[in-house]
Amino acid sequence: xxxxxxxxxxxxxxxxxxxxxxxxxxxxxxxxxxxxxxxxxxxxxxxxxxxxxxxxxxxxxxxxxxxxxxxxxxxxxxxxxxxxxxxxxxxxxxxxxxxxxxxxxxxxxxxxxxxxxxxxxxxxxxxxxxxxxxxxxxxxxxxxxxxxxxxxxxxxxxxxxxxxxxxxxxxxxxxxxxxxxxxxxxxxxxxxxxxxxxxxxxxxxxxxxxxxxxxxxxxxxxxxxxxxxxxxxxxxxxxxxxxxxxxxxxxxxxxxxxxxxxxxxxxxxxxxxxxxxxxxxxxxxxxxxxxxxxxxxxxxxxxxxxxxxxxxxxxxxxxxxxxxxxxxxxxxxxxxxxxxxxxxxxxxxxxxxxxxxxxxxxxxxxxxxxxxxxxxxxxxxxxxxxxxxxxxxxxxxxxxxxxxxxxxxxxxxxxxxxxxxxxxxxxxxxxxxxxxxxxxxxxxxxxxxxxxxxxxxxxxxxxxxxxxxxxxxxxxxxxxxxxxxxxx
Numbered sequence: 001x002x003x004x005x006x007x008x009x010x011x012x013x014x015x016x017x018x019x020x021x022x023x024x025x026x027x028x029x030x031x032x033x034x035x036x037x038x039x040x041x042x043x044x045x046x047x048x049x050x051x052x053x054x055x056x057x058x059x060x061x062x063x064x065x066x067x068x069x070x071x072x073x074x075x076x077x078x079x080x081x082x083x084x085x086x087x088x089x090x091x092x093x094x095x096x097x098x099x100x101x102x103x104x105x106x107x108x109x110x111x112x113x114x115x116x117x118x119x120x121x122x123x124x125x126x127x128x129x130x131x132x133x134x135x136x137x138x139x140x141x142x143x144x145x146x147x148x149x150x151x152x153x154x155x156x157x158x159x160x161x162x163x164x165x166x167x168x169x170x171x172x173x174x175x176x177x178x179x180x181x182x183x184x185x186x187x188x189x190x191x192x193x194x195x196x197x198x199x200x201x202x203x204x205x206x207x208x209x210x211x212x213x214x215x216x217x218x219x220x221x222x223x224x225x226x227x228x229x230x231x232x233x234x235x236x237x238x239x240x241x242x243x244x245x246x247x248x249x250x251x252x253x254x255x256x257x258x259x260x261x262x263x264x265x266x267x268x269x270x271x272x273x274x275x276x277x278x279x280x281x282x283x284x285x286x287x288x289x290x291x292x293x294x295x296x297x298x299x300x301x302x303x304x305x306x307x308x309x310x311x312x313x314x315x316x317x318x319x320x321x322x323x324x325x326x327x328x329x330x331x332x333x334x335x336x337x338x339x340x341x342x343x344x345x346x347x348x349x350x351x352x353x354x355x356x357x358x359x360x361x362x363x364x365x366x367x368x369x370x371x372x373x374x375x376x377x378x379x380x381x382x383x384x385x386x387x388x389x390x391x392x393x394x395x396x397x398x399x400x401x402x403x404x405x406x407x408x409x410x411x412x413x414x415x416x417x418x419x420x421x422x423x424x425x426x427x428x429x430x431x432x433x434x435x436x437x438x439x440x441x442x443x444x445x446x447x448x449x450x451x452x453x454x455x456x457x458x459x460x461x462x463x464x465x466x467x468x469x470x471x472x473x474x475x476x477x478x479x480x481x482x483x484x485x486x487x488x
Contacts, residue, residue: 036375036427036448043421043480044408047460048473050109054085054430055096057464057471058128059183060454062103062387065134065146069456070165071109072132072148073099075117076466077125079432087114095119096126098150100165106460106473112166118153125153129181129196132162133188133216140191140215147171147216149193151181157195159216174219180205183244186213192222192275194245194254199224201232202281206241208256210275223279225289227258227265231281239265243303243333246386247271251309253291255328257302261335261344264302266328268292268354292354294330299342301332306384307351308394314413325352327414329397330359334380337434338445339373344380346399348414363417365404370424376445377434377467378402382452389457391485396420396476398453398461405450406463408476410483421480424448425465425472432467459486 039046052073059074075096078084084093089111097117102110117127131149135141148160148168156176161169175181179198186193191214196206207230212220227239240259247254252272258265273289296302306329316323328351332344345364351357364381365372372379382400385392392398397411405424409417425448433444449467456462461474476484 039426040424043476043478044423044474045477046472047475048106048109049470050101051430051470052099053087054082054468056466056468057451059130059452060462060464061130061132062454062456062462063132068102068104071101071103071462072130073464074128074130074150075126076128077120077122079121081432082468083121098127098130100162113168115168118155120153127152129183131184131186133186137188138191138214149184149186154178154180157181172217174211182206185245185247187247187249190249194247196242196244202230203234203238204230204241208242222275224281228283228286231286246305246307248307255305255307257305259302261301261333263298264296264300264332266294266302266305266330266349268351292351292357294349294357301344303333304331304383306386311394325350327351329384331381331383333382334378334402337377337436339379340436346381348417360415361417363409365401365407370404372404375403375447377447377449379404385453385455387455389455391459392455396484400450400453402449403447405448406453408480420483421476423474425469428469430468
């Protein structure tokens with residue numbers, strides 16, 4: 001185990017480009033109604049658009065089923081300006097939940113259904129997270145079904161059958177009576193689901209609750225898991241909450257991200273030991289599955305840990321040993337509007353020696369590029385894509401930067417990631433405001449807030465916006481497209 005808060009990591013952070021420095025100019029007391037009205041693009045083009053009924057959006061996930069490409073969008077709770085948007089399909093005003101959209105023709109997305117979520121605003125309502133597995137892939141699933149796993153706000157976790165995406169049917173409630181849920185992961189080939197939720201007695205509001213959902217209609221609990229110090233009965237300061245994880249069964253590894261926007265921890269876990277080891281939440285049992293850990297300096301959080309294993313490093317081609325390395329792209333989540341909190345970056349962590357993870361490079365959009373600190377809303381990293389399509393995997397990673405849109409990075413050399421494309425949408429008539437306090441009064445601005453990004457096996461890129469700016473479907477163009485691995 002390694003807790004890197006000094007040494008190499010400190011040197012690395014101190015050597016980060018000065019362009020990451022925050023803009024400390026005194027804020028203007030005069031409200032600004034808009035930040036930007038035209039899209040800005042470099043080697044990325046808009047293919048299609050949908051306003052998502054004016055709903056605040058979090059997670060997009062695209063899934064091919066029955067000859068169609070269906071995009072599932074998890075929504076955050078409503079906003080003060082639009083707490084319960086109208087669903088034109090039903091003619092009813094509905095609390096934000098989950099939208100299903102046919103993107104088979106990405107130029108003309110077709111809204112199929114909206115499933116209402118929990119009542120509430122922003123992070124306290126909606127149904128922001130969604131995963132999908134085919135019944136024919138799950139070991140005990142109905143082969144005719146398509147199963148959607150979603151959280152119901154902060155109250156519970158549900159499974160729906162979306163084989164007919166225009167008419168979803170509730171299958172079961174996996175968990176209910178919770179105080180917090182968020183970013184889940186579901187292994188379709190095994191049925192193992194890693195659910196972020198609360199558990200009685202634990203000292204933090206979000207831990208990992210692991211279930212066997214190989215038969216989604218009959219969930220089987222496996223264990224609760226978290227960092228030592230979070231478990232019932234522990235003392236001292238508890239580590240920060242888990243945000244999410246990515247499992248690679250073929251590598252026998254699970255990669256966890258803790259801390260969200262501060263005190264970030266990246267944890268590498270032996271999957272077999274996690275699932276089959278002693279399950280009582282003692283410090284020894286929580287430590288046993290761990291094979292590596294990286295504790296970031298307190299100003300950096302842990303939102304997403306995206307593994308890229310078995311990469312040939314171009315500059316090491318002629319080396320006798322060590323030509324191939326393993327990496328994790330580890331991002332934190334920017335939280336404060338107008339740069340009121342520390343900047344979050346994407347760190348490329350070398351995990352070739354798992355016991356000693358080490359950051360070797362970073363990426364962040366320079367603030368001076370677009371005066372992002374004064375544009376309104378959040379600026380800085382949020383997340384990466386999580387789809388590992390051969391078109392992009394280990395070649396191009398997409399990162400979201402809130403008011404700086406989405407960025408395409410050439411990651412073929414993770415020691416030197418390079419931006420090769422970008423797209424910042426224009427604000428829309430539905431854009432929601434983002435505010436800070438200036439002299440005790442709210443100063444509000446309209447802003448783009450690109451939240452999450454998804455890609456599909458055709459190469460299309462999907463970005464969603466938490467400030468009601470809708471869904472944008474994009475494609476790479478020019479020199480950026482050459483970096484990807486499109487079929488000849």
